Amino acid sequence: MSDLLRCAQGRTLEAFGLGPRESPYDILASGAFWRLRDYGKPTPAQPVLIVAAPIKRAYIWDLAPSASAVNYILHQDFHVYLLEWLPVEGTDENGLSEYASIISECVARISSRWVGAKTFLMGHSLGGTLAAIFAASESESIRGLVLLSAPLCFRPETSRFRDALVSLVPSDLIDTRPCPGSLLSHASALASPETFVWARFADAMLSGADDHAREIHARVERWALDEVPLSGELVRQIIEWLYRENRFCGGNLKIGNKLIGPSTLTTPTLAAVNVDDEVAPIVSVKPFFEAMPIKDVRIAEIPGEIGVCLQHLGILIGREARAAGWPKIITWMDLHADPRAPARRTLNERSSVDV
Numbered sequence: 001m002s003d004l005l006r007c008a009q010g011r012t013l014e015a016f017g018l019g020p021r022e023s024p025y026d027i028l029a030s031g032a033f034w035r036l037r038d039y040g041k042p043t044p045a046q047p048v049l050i051v052a053a054p055i056k057r058a059y060i061w062d063l064a065p066s067a068s069a070v071n072y073i074l075h076q077d078f079h080v081y082l083l084e085w086l087p088v089e090g091t092d093e094n095g096l097s098e099y100a101s102i103i104s105e106c107v108a109r110i111s112s113r114w115v116g117a118k119t120f121l122m123g124h125s126l127g128g129t130l131a132a133i134f135a136a137s138e139s140e141s142i143r144g145l146v147l148l149s150a151p152l153c154f155r156p157e158t159s160r161f162r163d164a165l166v167s168l169v170p171s172d173l174i175d176t177r178p179c180p181g182s183l184l185s186h187a188s189a190l191a192s193p194e195t196f197v198w199a200r201f202a203d204a205m206l207s208g209a210d211d212h213a214r215e216i217h218a219r220v221e222r223w224a225l226d227e228v229p230l231s232g233e234l235v236r237q238i239i240e241w242l243y244r245e246n247r248f249c250g251g252n253l254k255i256g257n258k259l260i261g262p263s264t265l266t267t268p269t270l271a272a273v274n275v276d277d278e279v280a281p282i283v284s285v286k287p288f289f290e291a292m293p294i295k296d297v298r299i300a301e302i303p304g305e306i307g308v309c310l311q312h313l314g315i316l317i318g319r320e321a322r323a324a325g326w327p328k329i330i331t332w333m334d335l336h337a338d339p340r341a342p343a344r345r346t347l348n349e350r351s352s353v354d355v
Contacts, residue, residue, distance in 0.1 A: 002182035003227040010225030018215075018222045020059040023070055025082070029109055033086050033094065033231070036106050039070060040079035046143075046337050047110050047119040048073055050082040051103060051134075053127035054234060055184060057226045058084035060316055061124070067216050067317040069326075076330050081110055081119075087228040088178045095233040096133060096241070097255050103134040107141050117338045118143040124316055125149055125280065126238065132269075133248060136260040139267040144336040146329060147271040148315045151284035153249040154242050158283045164191035166244050179235040181227030195278045199311065206306045213307025216317055220309035249288050262291035269297045270332045272325055276304030276311045300328050 013019075028038040037058075040047075050070070052058035061082060062070040073080050083106050088094075103121075110119045121142045123131035128150020135145045154162055168191055189196040200221075207213035247253040251261025258264075269292070271285045282299065289297045304311045305320040315321045 002186075003180050003229065006182055006185075006225045006227050010222050013218065013222040013225070018218050020057075020062065020219075020223070021064045022059050022062045023068065023074070028081065029106070031102065033088050033092070034102050035084050035086060036109065037082040037084060039074060039082065044114050044117075045077055045079035046333075047114060047117065048078045048080050048333075049103075049106060049110055049119045049121050050080065051121065051123035051127040051131040052082060052084045053123070053125040054085040054099070054130070054230055055126060056181060056223065056228060058082060060220075060223055060313060063219050063223065063317055064216070066212065067219070067322075069316045072322060072326055073330075078120075078333070079114075081106070085230075088231050089229075092178060092231040093233045094231045095237045096130070096253070099130055099234060100134040100137060100255050103130065104138055104141070107134075107138070111141070119338075120144050120146060120333055120336075122146040123148065123150055125151075125312065129238075129242070129248075132265065133253065133255060133260065135267055135269075136248075136262075136265040137255045137258055139265060142267055143338045144333065145265075145267050145269040146333065147269065147285070149274055149277055149280040149312055150271065151280040152271075152288035153284050153286075154244075154246040155249065155287065158287075159278055159281050161188075161192040161195065161278050162243055162284070165239070169239055171240065171244075177232045178229035179232045180229055184230070184235070185224070185227065192278055195312070196310070200309055203306055203309055210307060212319070216307050217309045220313060220317065224309070249291070251291075262288050263293055265292055266294050268294070268336050270300065270329065271298070272300045272302050272315050272329060274302050274304055274311050274314050274321075277314070279312045298332065300325065300332075 023039055025037040025039045027035055029036040062068045070080055107119060119142055121131045121135055128147040132152055135142060168187060204217055207217045241247045248261060251263055253260050273282045273285055302315055302321055302325040305314055305318045308314040308318045
């Protein structure tokens, strides 16, 4: 009922023109709880697979033309795919292993389309965590991993949000029934009211005199009301295995028949971290990177900004992130691009209109 009420509020905002304005795409493949979007042109290009977070809707990646990570990547001559997770119905026992297997299937489909050219894998928030879990189990199948505000380490005291969430959610709260999206929204607000309540009010006030900031803030508020039910088993494993037991960073997370962790993640990796983000602070990434066996890892710190509603979303929709953060991400991807992919324009050849 809470999900229905929040979605109804969201539709009211959408009636005032605050709904998503997404780029056109085709559906390349789909399953019971996922779809693979294809935003690319018929001509081949270096592929990038975005793994959306399973919480709420995937259009936060493509909120509006002026605040679209999808559009930005497309204009840098990459072929963009996006894996979105669909609302679950009935009893659902799909957990981390099953979600990783879907990422594996999508990576294989993309690689087969472009004569074996390896794709970059990119994810934000828990979408980035899922992408990293897959990459740690099949590092050889991708060209590189880009994590945007994605937590990897869940040790006690890594963040107040982590500690509060673990203390708030009892171990027996979640089962295999679909988990209401609003339950996670309310739990997050209780765990960090400063991040999910007071900072949003402050951002709305500070955005008042800026038309663009005010519009994007309102669009994010509409997106935040777009609740969807999640796999109860996935939520249980995220809370228990990741947040409470820190299995991934500890190297004892079992995916399929394989134990994975920092020592099994051997692909070049870039993490963009918002310095004002309490959900995925730098301490939720750095210990994991320090335990990886390769040196080709980098953390790029991104400053916070107004007009993004939630700092956790700043890297996807913020103007400052678009101007200063994304060029660093694209430069890193240029340096690690698959040599079998078709040649792309250099950064200097791309016009300011493209950016």
